[in-house]
Amino acid sequence: MVDADYITDNFVKKLYQRTKPSLAFKEQKTKEEFLSWQRALKGKIKELLGKWPKPADLKPDFCSREEKEKYIREKWIIQSEKDCYVPLYLLIPKGMKKKAPAILCCHGHNDFAKDNVAGVTYNQGEREKVIREANYNYGEQMAEKGFITVCPDWRSFGERVGYINPYTPRDKCNIHFIQHLILGRTLLGANIFDGMRVIDFLITRKEVDRNKIGCMGLSFGGTMTTYISLLDERIRAADIICYATTTEHYAINRANFCGSQLVPYLYKYADVGDVIAAIAPKPLLIESGATDTCFYLHSARKAHQIVKKAYRVAKAEDSLRIEIFPGKHSFSGRQAFSFFKKYLS
Numbered sequence: 080m081v082d083a084d085y086i087t088d089n090f091v092k093k094l095y096q097r098t099k100p101s102l103a104f105k106e107q108k109t110k111e112e113f114l115s116w117q118r119a120l121k122g123k124i125k126e127l128l129g130k131w132p133k134p135a136d137l138k139p140d141f142c143s144r145e146e147k148e149k150y151i152r153e154k155w156i157i158q159s160e161k162d163c164y165v166p167l168y169l170l171i172p173k174g175m176k177k178k179a180p181a182i183l184c185c186h187g188h189n190d191f192a193k194d195n196v197a198g199v200t201y202n203q204g205e206r207e208k209v210i211r212e213a214n215y216n217y218g219e220q221m222a223e224k225g226f227i228t229v230c231p232d233w234r235s236f237g238e239r240v241g242y243i244n245p246y247t248p249r250d251k252c253n254i255h256f257i258q259h260l261i262l263g264r265t266l267l268g269a270n271i272f273d274g275m276r277v278i279d280f281l282i283t284r285k286e287v288d289r290n291k292i293g294c295m296g297l298s299f300g301g302t303m304t305t306y307i308s309l310l311d312e313r314i315r316a317a318d319i320i321c322y323a324t325t326t327e328h329y330a331i332n333r334a335n336f337c338g339s340q341l342v343p344y345l346y347k348y349a350d351v352g353d354v355i356a357a358i359a360p361k362p363l364l365i366e367s368g369a370t371d372t373c374f375y376l377h378s379a380r381k382a383h384q385i386v387k388k389a390y391r392v393a394k395a396e397d398s399l400r401i402e403i404f405p406g407k408h409s410f411s412g413r414q415a416f417s418f419f420k421k422y423l424s
Contacts, residue, residue: 095331095346102348104356106388113392117357120349121309127342128268128306129260132160137280149173150222152197159276166238167231167277168197170222171286178288180423181227181281183274183314184218185296185303188252188337190244192237193218196300197230213409217295217320224416226423227287231277233270233303235339256338266339267306274307282313289313291423297321297410298373302340305351308358316362316422318415319355321374321408323365323386326350328378335373352382359386360395362422366402366411373408398422 082089102120107113125131135158142154153169172179186192191206193199198219200206210216218230232239235252244251256266274294282289293316296304301322308317326346329335345354355365365386367379383401390399400418404411 092331095327098346100346100349100353102353103350104353104385104389107392110392110394113359113389117359120353120357123348124306124342124345124354125310127265127344127348128271129265129343130263130268132163132264132269132272134276134279135159135161135163137276137283139280139283150219152199155280157276157280159273163273165231165273165277166193167229167280168193168199168218169281169284170197170218170228170230172222172225172227175225175286179225179227179286180291180293180419181229181284181287182218182221182293182295182419182423183277183281183307184221184228184230185274185294185300185307186230186233186236187213187215187296187298187300188339189215189236190242192232192239193230194237197228213297214412215297215410217297217410217412217415220412221295221416221419224420226293226419227281227284229277229281231273233273233299233339234266250337252337252339254338256341260343265341265343267302267341270303270339271306271310274303275311278311278313291315293317293419293423295320295415295419298408299337299340305355305358306342308361308363309354314361316364316419317358318364318366318418320366320410321368321371322351323355323367323382324351324374324378325381329374350382350385352385355382356386356389359390359393360398362398362418363390364400364402364414364418366404366415368406368408368411369403370406371408376403379403 140156145152195215196218198216218228295318297320
């Protein structure tokens, strides 16, 4: 990088160093102090996410049903807000004799979106390769373990952009972020809203135990899991996969972000670890890859430390699991099944 004073990148780094998040987690002495901080941060995040859409009639539209060895995979489309539709897969384990726990499975920043998570490949080598490399079909894997899973497409991904990028070479997430912002929204806030509406659909199903709902996701799916679990009380347990990091690492020293993951002005108030920490005391599993080159381990560990302190103050240490697994940017699967079985079953 050029070291001249007038280079914008140099100014941004210095501005970052001068900025002290006003709602960063400080190791409060009591649970009551923690809860007061948590309320303040949640309130600020809701404010920063912008205008919340008005829910519309879900109008569930059944599309197809596919029978697999251990589960049934249904395709549905629901309406979240007026004129806004969410394609999703619902995976229902076979042999269910009573209502079962369910998990909202959030996809990451990938062209195939929900299809990866639900194990849909159409026997295409490229799709199979993505699943194989990142162990991406966690929605399918959890269904095979007896959980009902729901896998939606977020705005800017999968079927919601026709599996193409209409703005190549520009990132469609950035285009949609700017468009939403012009119209008084944020893209992340809109997707969080869509996730909550997917839960609304989920609990209409007779097979689902509405008191036992979890959330999980890889990368951008970890972003979605973080904010949905923080803001929706119906989520009882969460697995954040390869997202724990720091603002300095992903946004200042690197440009590892896009419009779909941004909370405007967030670092004025909090870092990523602070937001994750505010999920306490809900049961939480954090997976971080030892050789992850998207969110490097050194940044993940800084976030882990904040979360550990928060769970300790919230008297919920036993509800937190942090797994550093020997792998890259992917779903580990070493603890997720036992974690959700303990907290949802």
